[in-house]
Amino acid sequence: MKYQALMLALSAIIGNQVANAAEPIEIIQPVKITDPDKVELGKMLYFEPRLSKSGFISCNSCHNLSTGGVDALSTSIGDRWQQGPINAPTVLNADFMLAQFWDGRAKDLQEQAGGPIANPKExxxxxxxxxxxxxxxxxxxxxFVKIYGNDKIDITRITDAIAAFEKTLVTPNSPFDKYLAGDQQAISTDAKAGYNIFKNRGCVACHNGPAVGGTMYMKMGLIKPFHTNNPAEGRKAVTGKEADKMVFKVPTLRNIELTYPYFHDGSVWSLAEAVNTMSNVQLGQQFTPEETAQVVAFLKTLTGDQPHITLPILPPSTAETPKPQPFEQ
Amino acid sequence: MKYQALMLALSAIIGNQVANAAEPIEIIQPVKITDPDKVELGKMLYFEPRLSKSGFISCNSCHNLSTGGVDALSTSIGDRWQQGPINAPTVLNADFMLAQFWDGRAKDLQEQAGGPIANPKExxxxxxxxxxxxxxxxxxxxxFVKIYGNDKIDITRITDAIAAFEKTLVTPNSPFDKYLAGDQQAISTDAKAGYNIFKNRGCVACHNGPAVGGTMYMKMGLIKPFHTNNPAEGRKAVTGKEADKMVFKVPTLRNIELTYPYFHDGSVWSLAEAVNTMSNVQLGQQFTPEETAQVVAFLKTLTGDQPHITLPILPPSTAETPKPQPFEQ
Known part of the structure; x- marks a missing residue:
């Protein structure tokens, strides 16, 4: 199985290099908003704590747009402070992912958005x-009348609007994007060296495309076992196949400096340690301290313009609004 | 004691009418920001979840600027989902209050800001x-260097910046302010009738000044007992005096449509019910349904322009940043 996965990785490198003759990482373009009313509604719903039983937790609680679209916790805090099962992935550039959640169990942002609302632990x-x-x-x-033509409100429309907002959460203009666009001064010599290591030692096998990740699933612990106390099984939970155990969606490395702690178990807080672990368990390599520092310097050039968000003002509840139940079982 | 308190209330009416020959409620003016750098820093700290043990709770969690500066819960959710002791007062126009917290135990916003950070239940x-x-x-x-001239960081400067931001959170241009400024069409006939009831039946005795409250302390249950399961003792907790039991700071009625549930125990969700309870236990009066509806119509004219907040982007943690401890005891 390890051999198969390695071959898969290698074929991904080759396939990718054919597809993108120049570079395996693509520039992220700013989003053009075509439906501002729907995006605004989606933003309101994204910040809406009344979509939770407690009236306290919104999408933004765990995918905080002040902090890289994550909660910066190993695993999230849910209803009645329940401990979440896995590290919250960033919402930034999430529309570039081939599917949503670490195990890809939601096909797109709209399907994802309905998950946490109804999850008893979230x-x-x-x-x-x-x-x-x-x-x-x-x-x-x-x-809803203005956007959809009538006042029918259902979970499909609610998640459609949330997804429309989330699709705007891209982070263009990173130093690395400027470098890709031809500005040789946009990143340091160390970062350029780090990018060469990233390309030539195998990292791009999985971390490629506009989001520097999110284009495929890959086993965590491809060459050597990845040790974790986290019980998540990865794709196996979706496909039922033993071969998919510990296979996860490759996370985006865009804004990686902001989206600590790292890995699906949120076990690693230092970018250098994350690079060393990945080179070891995924590639069977041991980077020198200098190489690690160079890769880290490269990774920090992937921080782009964070979304400019005006905090929405939410409408007041009415007598018909269900009351929050923060302390009820 | 009831008699004394009633006299106090009446003298407040008279004193107030002398002070403000025209109206007992004053127009709120937009804030002039003189130190934008400090306000911006204060905003960052206001939205900073890393000021909590869990890394999950910021000032904005319970004083949510999307929802009238409150959490819209009877009592707040604190660290490890502990139930707070009292209803979270709104941060909007809070600088107009004579002191902070329901019992006035903090003299100003800066002193207040340090409280929840170090409160084990918050x-x-x-x-x-x-x-x-x-x-x-x-x-x-x-x-900090730019604002204070050096990089000394202490709780005094942290709370100074937070307070500077909070002082900007005023809500001018409400329909009622426009009415006070001379626009007779700014509020409805019902609202005008409600304002007359509010002035002539005693409500303004306590709810006066620019914030329509916050200028004094008053016993909750002045004429008839106010029944509650909430154990808060009010000013007695500050002064130690038995006479101060159940004496609370009079809350602002600005944006009252947004700051449900009402009273220090957050027991009432309907504005009409709140008006009826207050007229009964504080004034010994029974409003007719029409009168109540008119007072409610007036109260809804006190919703002003909500602060226009651009979500701050917070700096990433470093190796020196204390790790959040969301699930540790």
Whole structure:
């Protein structure tokens, strides 16, 4: 199985190099917003704590747009402070992922958005209560009419709007993008050396494309075992196949300086340690301290412009709005 | 004691009418920001979850600027989901209050800001760890140098910056302010009738000044007992005097439509019910349903322009930043 995975990795390198003759990493372009009303509604819902049972947890609680689209915790805090099972992936550039969640169990952002709302360990609500909540407020209803042509509110439309907002959360203009665009001064000599290591020693086998990741699934612990106490099984939980155990979606490395702690178990806080672990367990290599520092310097050039978010003002609850139940079982 | 308190209330009416010949409620003016760098730093710290032990709770968690500066819960959720003792007051227009917290135990916003950070039931951190956290990040250190002239970081400066931001959180241009400024069309006939009831039946005795409250302490249950399961003792906790039991700071009624649930125990969700309870236990009066509806119509004219907040981008943690401890005891 290890051999197969390695071959898969190698064929990915080759395939990728054919597809992108110049560089395995593509420039991220700023988003053109075509439906600003839907994006604004989606932003309101993204910041809406009343989509949770407690009235306290919103999408932004764990995918905090002040901190790289993550909560910067090993695993997240859910309803009644339950400990989440896995590290929260960043929402930034998430639309570039081939699927959502670490195990890819949601095909896109819209499908993903419905998950945490109804997960008893996350927002602890139900889709029906989320719909009732949103539909109870004239300030929401009139937006649905304007955007969708009528006031039908269901979880499909709620998650459609959230996904429309999330699609705008890209981070262009990183120093590395400027370098790719031809500005040789945009990144340091160390970062350039790090990028060469990244390309020539195998990292790009998995971390490629516009998001520097998110284009494939890969086994964590490809060459040597990755030791973790986290019980997540990866793709096996989706496919049922033993061969998919510990196979996860390759995470994006965009904004990686902001999205610590690292790995699906959130066990590593230092970028240098993450690079050393990955080169070891995925590539069977031992980078020198200088090489590690150079790769880290490269990775830090992947921090782009963070989304400029004006905090939404949410409409007040009405007598019809379900009451939050923060302390009820 | 009831008689004394009633006299106090009546003398407040009279005193107030002398002071403000025209109206007992004053127009709120937009804030002029004189130190934008400090306000920006304060905003960052206001949204900074790393000022809590868990790395999950910021000032904005319970004083959410998307929802009227409150969490819209009866009592707040603190570290490890502990239930707070009292309803979170709004941060909006809080600088107009004569003191901070329901019992006035902090003399101003700066003193208030240090409270929740170190309260084991709220953010659960320590001032020393908060200082270490902020000082660990170059992105913060350089701002302190620019604002304060050197890189000394202590809780005094941290709370000074937070207070500077909070002082900007005023809500001008409410329909009622426009009415006070002379625009007779700014509020409805019902709202005008409600304002007359509010003035003539005694509400303004306590709810006066620019914030329509916050100018004095008053016993909750002045004429008839206010029944609650909440154990808060009010000013007695500060002064030690039995006479101060159940005496609380009069809350602002600015943006009251947004700052449900009402009262220090957060027991009432409907504005009409709150008006009926207050007229009954504080004034010994029974409003007709029409009168109540008119007072509610007036109260809804007190919703002003909500602060326009651009979400701050927070600097990444460093190796020196204390790690969050969300699940450790």
């Amino acid at each position: 927002m602890g609500f139900t889709h029906q209560l989320a719909v009732t909540t949103v539909a109870s407020m004239p300030g929401y209803r009139e937006r | 953010m659960g951190f320590t001032h020393q760890l908060a200082v270490t956290t902020v000082a660990s990040m170059p992105g913060y250190r350089e701002r």
